[in-house]
Amino acid sequence: MEKISACIFDLDGVVVDTAKYHYIAWKSLANELGFDFTEEDNERLKGVSRMTSLEILLGIGEVELDEATKLKLAEKKNKNYLEYILKMTPDEILPGVKEFMNELRSKGVKIALGSASKNAMTILNQLELTNYFDAIVDGTHVSNAKPDPEVFLKGAKLLKVDPIDCVVFEDAEAGVEAAINGNMKCVGIGSPEVLGKANIVVPGFVGFSMAQLNF
Ligand code: BG6
Ligand code: MG
Numbered sequence: 001m002e003k004i005s006a007c008i009f010d011l012d013g014v015v016v017d018t019a020k021y022h023y024i025a026w027k028s029l030a031n032e033l034g035f036d037f038t039e040e041d042n043e044r045l046k047g048v049s050r051m052t053s054l055e056i057l058l059g060i061g062e063v064e065l066d067e068a069t070k071l072k073l074a075e076k077k078n079k080n081y082l083e084y085i086l087k088m089t090p091d092e093i094l095p096g097v098k099e100f101m102n103e104l105r106s107k108g109v110k111i112a113l114g115s116a117s118k119n120a121m122t123i124l125n126q127l128e129l130t131n132y133f134d135a136i137v138d139g140t141h142v143s144n145a146k147p148d149p150e151v152f153l154k155g156a157k158l159l160k161v162d163p164i165d166c167v168v169f170e171d172a173e174a175g176v177e178a179a180i181n182g183n184m185k186c187v188g189i190g191s192p193e194v195l196g197k198a199n200i201v202v203p204g205f206v207g208f209s210m211a212q213l214n215f
Contacts, residue, residue, distance in 0.1 A: 001185060001213050005161035007104055008152050008179075011115035011138075013046060013171030014189050016092050016127060018117075021084035026057055029077045035061035047172025049116050049145045050074055078119070085119060088126040096205030101132050103209055110134045112155035114168065116145060135159050146174040149182030156184075167213055170198070185215065 030037035120138035188195025
């Protein structure tokens with residue numbers, strides 16, 4: 001890339017592995033409703049908002065409920081999820097993330113968060129990472145879920161940079177599409193089969209540096 005003004009990070013699955021806690025909490029809800037929920041099912045919830053996650057889960061169990069009950073269940077799941085989140089420590093930051101962020105800071109590249117999670121601030125505080133971010137946009141600030149680019153465009157706007165000069169880091173297909181829809185470059189974190197639309201795909205941040213942003 002000719003010019004990199006900012007890097008925008010998704011949170012869950014990029015900075016920290018929260019999928020395992022989401023899984024425990026969703027599974028416990030499914031079990032209470034009388035059906036099972038597998039780790040494979042959990043893959044379908046990556047990058048998806050809380051209420052859409054619940055819809056997918058209820059679809060798996062073939063359970064139909066009214067809106068008020070759905071809201072109550074989503075709240076219940078979140079309460080359970082928060083019990084795990086509130087025990088998280090900075091040790092859970094995924095390997096290489098902080099080193100890469102330090103490189104960005106040393107080179108004057110701005111850092112933003114672009115996450116669907118309404119728990120993002122709690123998670124960043126647990127990880128003691130909040131101060132690394134020049135801008136934070138999370139599920140409490142947007143009305144359109146990824147693949148809509150709103151979350152990333154808001155980040156670019158807060159940083160006062162052009163979308164074209166931003167690189168997004170994403171582990172979910174909908175997130176990669178959101179970056180593309182926002183006219184941004186994207187690094188996929190995970191498997192090339194799922195994230196093939198990204199400019200490059202890497203398994204994680206270990207050994208990753210700005211030198212690899214040469215697309
Ligand atoms: C995304 C996760 O980052 O946030 C999804 O990948 C999750 O799995 C979504 O459903 C919403 O999270 P929360 O914390 O607001 O329930
Ligand atoms: Mg993610």
